[in-house]
Amino acid sequence: MAEQVIVCKELTKRFGDFYAVNNITFEVTKGEIFGFLGANGAGKTTAMRILCGLSFPTSGTATVAGFDVYHQQDQIKRNIGYMSQKFSLYENLTVLENIEFYGGVYGLSRQVIKERSNELIRTLGLEREAKKLVGELPLGWKQKLAFSVAIFHRPQIVFLDEPTGGVDPVTRRQFWDMIYEAAATGITVFVTTHYMDEAEYCNRVTIMVDGKIEALDAPQALKQRFQAENMEEVFYQLARSAKRSSD
């Protein structure tokens, strides 16, 4: 049977009497690319913070890489990678320094850091930029580097929070090639995005509306069920009834 690396049952997060995440249940399989979609305010970030061991749920259960979100937050953090549009690399450190810094944070030995950083710089074709400040790189390159750094310690799962915001479709496509490569090595990818072309690239997609999961399936199956030509239409059909918005 396929190994489930995220198991979430009736997970709920309440702020006062407001249900930011309302009773969500799902499982993610090892090596899967799992898209986590929803309009602004749907509860994606809140749920993701719980799964990353950064916040406690109000009720329900969840395990990530086999560790419990209530009692094993430290173990969760050691077994995952995380990348967001907002927090990723240090702009005033060089490419190499960033890689070395994160390798150290994740407890890799100097020898391993050295070997893997040389390999990474070669794979990314960043030999000439290795000693440049990250702040000088184009956004698309920063994102690719941030992703590589997030999986540098070979985590079981990588969480990507709107990783490709602000770049063009071609650069996004290149970024997704890297996601596929990581997934092929067995890393599970949990990704939030606002781009519906990216939703099509996921193995399965869940769509949250006002704290609840309204749909969860492969993009093709969702398109069939909603008689939609693309994920944009599926998303629109589900999200148009949302009461929350991004105000």
Ligand SMILES: Nc1ncnc2c1ncn2[C@@H]1O[C@H](COP(=O)(O)OP(=O)(O)OP(=O)(O)O)[C@@H](O)[C@H]1O
């Ligand atoms: N600490 C908090 N206290 C009170 N309400 C909160 C808190 N954190 C989030 N919320 C509310 O919970 C809801 C869900 O927010 P969340 O950030 O999880 O949504 P999201 O789906 O990630 O949206 P976005 O795409 O805009 O990031 C929002 O209405 C938000 O205002």
